Amino acid sequence: MASNVRGGPVALGFDLGRPTRGASQGGRKAVAPVVARPVQTQAKDPLMQVSKPKPARESFAFRLKPRDIRRHLDRFVVRQDEAKKVLSVALCDHFQHVRLTREGDVAPHYVKQNVLILGPTGVGKTHLIRSAAELIGVPFVKADATKFSETGYVGGDVEELVRDLIRKANGDLERAAQGIVYLDEIDKIASREGGSRDVSGRGVQTNLLKLMEDADVPVQPPGEAASSPGPRGREQTINTRHILFIASGAFAGLGEVVRKRLRQAGSGDARGKEGAPASEANADAAGLAEQSTTRDFIDYGFEPEFIGRLPVRVSCRSLDAGDLFHVMRDSESSVLRQYERAFRAYGIAVQFREAGLRRIAELAAAENTGARGLMTVCERILRDFKFELPSSRVRELVVDRAVVDDPAATLRALLRRKRSARA
């Protein structure tokens, strides 16, 4: 089926081979070194021959180095150093491979570096991938793996991910074919300890693994395919060979699987050879997850072929109150910017003081939802201010420790002060 996208070097209509400029050139902070430019020439990519020719199209030349990606991620994501490094390398490897392939330098035995990120909720897994995809300028889709296990029969569905990429690329098949698919909650499709759900979990794994390697996906969903054939009456397809898959999950219970193996290794079990021996002392969940091996993922409920398609693995650590303070103060995507903007819309200047932020961070850490807790706490504290201040004469709000500890009292005092000032 659709052998038009298989094998062979493809020549594209844009200048991939040009000498590259450094990412830091121009002296500006974190200049995106990806240059999008319209290309007028008719591309010779066989993939594009089946898509409608467009007068002018955007494309990109990949010219990033791992440090460029790392530097970009540092602007938005606090901590997670190992994940940043691993991702930077995996993304560069992948997109350099895509570039070389298109330039005619084909590696027939290339193994795709799909990534598995482990870690609790709200610690930046999605944020990392989304930020990297923005920098690279490739289409990005995110989906929960659980979405696929809920369909009564497993099949077809996972291909919707690729069609989502085409939508994200505004119908540009060539851009979609080098996008990033992010699959969250991948741990939920492990098939553990019998039960009806397991069958579907295994089925989803089987479908995904084909997609993750090299599959031709019909551009039209099966039902619509017949009514809208491609320009030459053939079914249009898109190949997934150059789509990078990144999976993530909390993997609750994986630590237990690892612990069990390590304990057996200690008592002379042959399987222990695969993993490094760990002292029980540093055997916290995150630490154990980092010591996990392919064997552990299989014991956790993954098919060997499936977990084998995710060769790059890394953990994100949980964020403590100190980290959450930095998330608020230092990250360019800080939730504080959102609050400042919301108040600014009514002409109110809001300032966050360090003591207030430290307290918010403490309260958020207690929520145990990672950086998501920050929004929960800020929302609770600032809710009444957001309701009252726009209709008042207050034009300035300083969020200090007192506001965080007793928002109602400080709001009352603030409104009273304004009223008496007016009287």
Ligand SMILES: Nc1ncnc2c1ncn2[C@@H]1O[C@H](COP(=O)(O)OP(=O)(O)O)[C@@H](O)[C@H]1O
């Ligand atoms: N390490 C971090 N640095 C900065 N912001 C973060 C970090 N972790 C999470 N956030 C913030 O919390 C939100 C939720 O994080 P997300 O990446 O979706 O979590 P998850 O790890 O569950 O995928 C993000 O949109 C981001 O604003």
Ligand SMILES: [Mg+2]
């Ligand atoms: Mg997420």
